[in-house]
Amino acid sequence: MQTLEQAPETIAKETIASLRFPGHDVLALPAQQQWRRYEAERATMLGNGYHNKVDIYFQTADGALKRVYTTVWACDSDYLTLKSGTSLPLRSVVGFDFY
Secondary structure, eight states, rough: OOOTTSHHHHHHGGGGGGGGOOSSSSSOOOHHHHHHHHHHHOOOOOOOOOOEEEEEEEEEEEEEEEEEEOEEEEESSSEEEESSSSSEEEGGGGEEEEE
């Protein structure tokens, strides 16, 4: 698992569709996964209700840490749907920053 101590590369949400993601969850502990799900739902509420953007930190299949600043429109147990309609696998998300 990568940590946020590694400097993430900031990317545009439009490039997410071209990335490959790990087949496993990047968070090892069930408590971490549960917290990530809570924060994903919070990001969705802020995105829909207030059009707030968040930083989403995620890991790609090659282990690189990326960051995208965007609005989250929806989430379910497997994916985040971002403003542009792009989907991001929840299993690849390391964390969120709220503003």
